[in-house]
Amino acid sequence: MIIAGEADTNTPPEVNAHRYATLIKDVALTLLEGPVGHYVFLAECTEAGCQLIPELCLDAPEVDRKSIQH
Known part of the structure; x- marks a missing residue:
């Protein structure tokens, strides 16, 4: 599973999370x-x-970090 934040400017989902989700089988x-x-x-x-x-x-x-992490 890959989890990313929509507002991530360090590793933008468009070029990171989405890309790896297409490259990793069954993720x-x-x-x-x-x-x-x-x-x-x-x-x-x-x-x-x-x-x-x-x-x-x-x-x-x-x-709320605490609720996101649980």
Whole structure:
């Protein structure tokens, strides 16, 4: 299974997830709609993480990492 976020600008689904879904036999592609970006698949950030590497911790206000990962 390949899961990607529609708003991923690091590895855009059009040139990555869709491509590999056609190349890998019997794979399912799930594209999460809305402002789901590249780093939403990482664990929720700690306070220290937010200060150290904020770009990994910033999601659109309507994105809930915890619910996406479960």
